[in-house]
Amino acid sequence: MNTNNLTQTKFIVLVSLFFVLFYNYTFFTNTLTVYPLEYKNSGFLLSLSVILTTFIILLLTLVSSKWTTKPIVIILFLISSLSSYFMNTYHIIIDANMITNIMQTNIDESMDLLTVKQFLYFFIFGILPAFWVYKSDINYRSFKSEIISKIKVIVIALIIIASCLFVFSKHYTSFFREHKSLRYATNPTYWIYSIGKYIDMTLHSGKVIVKPIGLDAKIVTKPDEPKKLVIMVVGEALRADHFSLNGYKRETNPKLSKKDIINFSNTYSCGTSTAVSVPCMFSIFGKDNYSYKKGISNENVLDILRHSQEVSILWRDNNSDSKGVALRVEYENYRTAEKNTICDKNECRDEGMLVGLDDYIAQQKNKNILIILHQMGNHGPSYYKRYPKDFEKFTPICKTNQLENCTQEEISNAYDNAILYTDYFLAKVIDFLKKYDSRYKSAIIYMSDHGESLGENGIYLHGLPYFMAPDAQIHVGFLMWFGNKMKEEIDTEKIEKNSSLKYTHNNLFHTLLGIFNVQVKVYEKEMDITTP
Numbered sequence: 001m002n003t004n005n006l007t008q009t010k011f012i013v014l015v016s017l018f019f020v021l022f023y024n025y026t027f028f029t030n031t032l033t034v035y036p037l038e039y040k041n042s043g044f045l046l047s048l049s050v051i052l053t054t055f056i057i058l059l060l061t062l063v064s065s066k067w068t069t070k071p072i073v074i075i076l077f078l079i080s081s082l083s084s085y086f087m088n089t090y091h092i093i094i095d096a097n098m099i100t101n102i103m104q105t106n107i108d109e110s111m112d113l114l115t116v117k118q119f120l121y122f123f124i125f126g127i128l129p130a131f132w133v134y135k136s137d138i139n140y141r142s143f144k145s146e147i148i149s150k151i152k153v154i155v156i157a158l159i160i161i162a163s164c165l166f167v168f169s170k171h172y173t174s175f176f177r178e179h180k181s182l183r184y185a186t187n188p189t190y191w192i193y194s195i196g197k198y199i200d201m202t203l204h205s206g207k208v209i210v211k212p213i214g215l216d217a218k219i220v221t222k223p224d225e226p227k228k229l230v231i232m233v234v235g236e237a238l239r240a241d242h243f244s245l246n247g248y249k250r251e252t253n254p255k256l257s258k259k260d261i262i263n264f265s266n267t268y269s270c271g272t273s274t275a276v277s278v279p280c281m282f283s284i285f286g287k288d289n290y291s292y293k294k295g296i297s298n299e300n301v302l303d304i305l306r307h308s309q310e311v312s313i314l315w316r317d318n319n320s321d322s323k324g325v326a327l328r329v330e331y332e333n334y335r336t337a338e339k340n341t342i343c344d345k346n347e348c349r350d351e352g353m354l355v356g357l358d359d360y361i362a363q364q365k366n367k368n369i370l371i372i373l374h375q376m377g378n379h380g381p382s383y384y385k386r387y388p389k390d391f392e393k394f395t396p397i398c399k400t401n402q403l404e405n406c407t408q409e410e411i412s413n414a415y416d417n418a419i420l421y422t423d424y425f426l427a428k429v430i431d432f433l434k435k436y437d438s439r440y441k442s443a444i445i446y447m448s449d450h451g452e453s454l455g456e457n458g459i460y461l462h463g464l465p466y467f468m469a470p471d472a473q474i475h476v477g478f479l480m481w482f483g484n485k486m487k488e489e490i491d492t493e494k495i496e497k498n499s500s501l502k503y504t505h506n507n508l509f510h511t512l513l514g515i516f517n518v519q520v521k522v523y524e525k526e527m528d529i530t531t532p
Contacts, residue, residue, distance in 0.1 A: 005139050008064055009149050015073055015133075016056040019188060020049060022125060023080050026087040027052075027185040034179050035171070044171040047164040052186060058157040059189070061150055066140045074130040080188040081126030085118050089404050090381075090460040091453075093184045096197040098463050100275045100292065103198075106320050108335070108347075112382050115402045181468045201292045208296050213284060214304030217520040219311070219368065226485055228311075228368040228516055229361065229440035231429055234278060235422065235448030236319055236377030237462060238477040240265065242412075242419055245479070250394065252419040255427035259481060262496050264529075267478035269450045270505035273463045277449040277505060278323040278374075284522055286506035287466075295324065301509045302329050305370060308518055312364040316353040317374040326372070346385040350375045350425045354432055361436070368516055369440075373429070377422055380452060380461050383414035387421035408455040415454055430481050442483035443490075443515060447508060448476040478503065480529075490515075494532045503529060 006014075031048065035041045063072055086092045140146065165172050175182065184190050240246050244253045245263040256263075270280030270287045279295040280287065282302060305311040306329060315326035318334045334340040334353050342352035353373045361369060378386055381401040394413035398406035426446055433442045451473045453459040462473045482492055507529050513520060514528035525531055 006136060007139055007141070007149075008069060008146065009061075009153055011069070011136060011138050012057055012060045012064060012153075016053050016060065018129065019056055019076075019080065020053045023084045023187040024052070024185070025084070026091070027182065027187065030185055031182050034182065041171070044168045047168050048175075051161055051164050052189070054157045054160045055189060058154060058161075059192075061153045061157070064150070065146075069138065070133055070136075073133050076188050076192075077129040077133065078122070078126040079191065081122050081124075081129075082118070083187050083191050084125060085121035087185055087187065089117065089402075091458055091464075092461065093181075093464055093468075094191040094194055095184065095465055096194045096201065097271065097273055097276050097465075099191075099194050099198040100202075101273050101463060104275050104320060104323065106335075109320060109379070112379075112385075112401060115400075117402055117404075181465070184465065210296075211298045212303070212307075213299045214307055214518075214520045214522055217304045217308040217518050219308050220517050220519045226439065226441050227366070228370075228486075229433065229436050229442045230368075230370050230512075230515055231433060231444050232370065232372045232512070233426060233429060233444065233446040234281075234319075234372060234374045235446060235477055236274070236375050236379050237450060237452040238378050238419060238422065238448035239451035239472050240267065240475045240477050241472065242416060243477050250416055252416050253423045254420075255423050256479070259427060259430050261430075261479045261481045262492065262499050264478040264480075264499050264503055266500055267447070267476055267503045268505075269448070269474045269476045272450050272466055272469045272473045274320065274449050275323055279325055281447065281449070281505035281508045282325045284509055286509075287504060299328075300325055301512050302326065302370075302372075304513065304518065304520060304522070305516060308516075310368055311370055311516060312367045313370045313372070314360060315372045315374065318348060318350050318353055318376045319374045319379070322372075322374065344388065347376065349388065350377070350422070351428055354428065357432070370512070370516070375422065375425070377448070378415060378418045378452060380415075383411070383418050386414075386418035391417050391421045391424065393417060393420055403455065403460045411454045415452070426479075433481075433483060437483040437485060440483070441486040441489060443486050444481040445508070445511070446480070447478045447505070450474065451476050490530050491532070495530060498529075498532045 031045070035045060037045065060069070060073070083094050087094065092098065141149070242248050242252060243263070244251050245256060246265045269277050270290060271277040279300070280290040282300040283290055283295055283298065284300070285294055302313055302325060305313060313329040315322055315329055315331045316334050317331065318340065322331065332339060335348055337343045337348060340348035340352035341355050342349045350373070357371065360371075376386060381403050384397050384399050394416050396410050397414040397417065398410040400406065403411055426444070429444055433444060436442055450462050452462050453470060453472050456470065456472060459470065464470070464473060466474065480495070482490055507527050510524050510527035511529045513523045514525070514530045
């Protein structure tokens with residue numbers, strides 16, 4: 001392409017056309033499923049392309065100048081190439097929550113996502129176009145001429161957009177009202193909007209002042225009553241329909257099925273990602289009222305237990321981190337061999353978090369104890385790394401992080417093998433607690449943060465906006481186990497009877513308070529699963 005004597009306006013038009021033609025495959029594919037390529041839709045589909053191109057021209061015109069045009073376009077090409085890769089490959093939506101996930105992803109998780117295909121996307125659709133921009137010879141006119149040109153472009157762009165909306169108003173009414181999820185795949189416009197939204201909810205929050213809650217908390221028990229010892233296991237990406245406890249065709253829970261556990265088959269998550277679900281499940285707000293700002297500016301249920309001054313709390317993490325939940329309690333990182341003694345060439349294992357807990361419990365004299373174990377669990381896309389070789393029961397497996405190159409059976413096999421390891425780990429946690437059954441009222445709570453898509457309808461991993469997420473991403477694994485002394489206090493028969501009722505992450509906050517007999521104003525008995 002001849003790049004000599006390009007005016008800034010022509011340059012912006014070429015770039016905008018390039019974005020629409022080469023970075024919006026997912027958008028147009030999704031749109032064609034709703035508005036098939038038929039004669040009655042042809043004009044609307046053409047106008048949609050025109051509006052998207054014109055809108056990008058409008059945005060670039062507003063920020064263009066002799067000093068900003070090239071740097072901005074280069075950055076847009078580089079980021080859009082990666083955005084395009086993840087949307088085309090995994091059907092991921094780059095919204096504000098996904099930006100939050102990206103910002104909180106550690107280096108190990110990032111490396112787990114790297115593929116040859118991703119590099120090719122970045123090189124072909126990122127590096128090469130960016131190099132073209134860098135080498136382009138843009139003919140910048142005088143300041144006055146550029147301003148006049150900008151005004152003309154803006155006016156023409158607005159007229160074109162308005163005309164398309166008017167002529168095809170019937171189509172656009174359904175497009176914006178009934179199919180708003182379609183525009184979430186526009187590239188680069190939607191990820192730009194998402195970054196703006198992320199900045200608004202984080203950087204513009206000002207100094208974070210954490211509001212205390214539950215300062216009136218006190219534990220009501222008899223003086224001679226045994227203390228409580230509770231282990232809460234926060235699961236990772238475990239969807240309920242792959243639990244054989246819930247009727248799944250494969251035996252993925254061979255050990256738990258032999259334990260005296262209560263399985264809750266109808267439980268739904270707060271969000272579709274760890275960054276949302278983990279802080280939400282420990283917060284007072286629940287799914288409908290939770291937001292990132294509320295999460296970082298209000299204490300959670302661990303703080304209320306801490307305020308009682310009668311509960312020792314330890315958070316051990318074999319995942320990314322606690323997402324802010326454990327900022328004010330004792331926290332230990334078990335992702336490396338420095339702490340975790342059970343590691344192999346792939347990663348450190350969840351069962352390593354149990355090592356040394358006996359010493360911790362022995363140090364907590366005359367205290368109730370809550371231990372949170374945050375699993376690596378079924379973290380994708382490299383499910384084959386999530387379990388030791390001994391647990392590779394279902395074969396053949398997907399041995400790559402490029403899930404699109406595997407069959408759905410291979411992906412499910414690797415994913416189910418990871419569940420087998422979680423089954424083993426949870427059974428081991430139960431056996432660990434049984435040792436303390438004569439001294440403590442003991443219990444285990446297992447709850448996964450979100451589910452996972454395994455290629456159904458071409459969707460992989462998790463993180464879709466909640467309203468459009470498939471059941472696989474929000475229907476999660478959840479179970480409880482109670483020791484003999486705890487059963488003297490809690491009516492497990494009634495809990496078992498109600499185990500098929502619909503529960504959500506919202507119940508965890510009040511259930512933890514109820515298990516520890518915390519008397520506090522914010523406690524809602526009807527939300528406590530242990531008091532049915």
